[in-house]
Amino acid sequence: MNAVHGRIIASLCAMSAMCTFANQSYANADPAPKAAQMQQLLDCRRIEDRSTRVDCYDAAAASLDAAERQGEIVVVERERVIEARRAVFGFSLPAFPSSLLGGETEALNEVETSLERASHVAGQGWTFHLADGSVWRQIDTTPLQFRARAGLPIKIRRAAMGSYLLKVADYPAVRAKRQ
Known part of the structure; x- marks a missing residue:
């Protein structure tokens, strides 16, 4: 085997190892954290006392509503996410969190x-x-x-x-x- 073939094989092995490592790292990555207001709403479920839980839900819902009105949180229907994906199909986009356009599992091909x-x-x-x-x-x-x-x-x-x-x-x- 000559030196050129050796370098090609070494390069292919290195690329394969990098791809394997990248796939494992991506698979083990934590999902994107939830917005604080959304997490606050979800945390209310753990409260056992009914009246305290209802008060918690009321406060969390008000906080979530205020955050949406101020543009801190955006709530989008799945249909609009699909439309957005179609609109950008074919463009190279910067690295957005996968949750921004509905998650990687639903990639538009x-x-x-x-x-x-x-x-x-x-x-x-x-x-x-x-x-x-x-x-x-x-x-x-x-x-x-x-x-x-x-x-x-x-x-x-x-x-x-x-x-x-x-x-x-x-x-x-x-x-x-x-x-």
């Missing part, structure tokens, strides 16, 4: 929409304007011969190493990047 319009520039590929307002640009050299018509179905899915595949109707998928 594909989006279906329709074509609004598309344009082609020779040597640069296609630019797709979609019905959901997003704009995607082809980043590979896959030839895509189609007649751009509004309403054609589009499916975009996550691919390897942070890339995305965009498929127009029954045409071949192309690698694309959100603009």
Whole structure:
């Protein structure tokens, strides 16, 4: 084995070890702490005396309500979280707590929409304007011969190493990047 192959194998082993360590560290991480006002409300459940528990709930609910009105806490319905995830699909986002967009277990891996319009520039590929307002640009050299018509179905899915595949109707998928 020559020196180049040895370095490649050593690099792959080091990357594998780093990924394993990172996955174990992430899996063992504590969940994000709850807001103080929410924790105060939950702590009321442990009070055995009924009248003291009700007083605790009243005070905690008032505190939670005040925090929401002042913008310290934001309560969002799951449907709005899903809409937000769709709106940012394809963008690289900074590291937010996983709970901010509904938790990592519900990662959005594909989006279906329709074509609004598309344009082609020779040597640069296609630019797709979609019905959901997003704009995607082809980043590979896959030839895509189609007649751009509004309403054609589009499916975009996550691919390897942070890339995305965009498929127009029954045409071949192309690698694309959100603009």
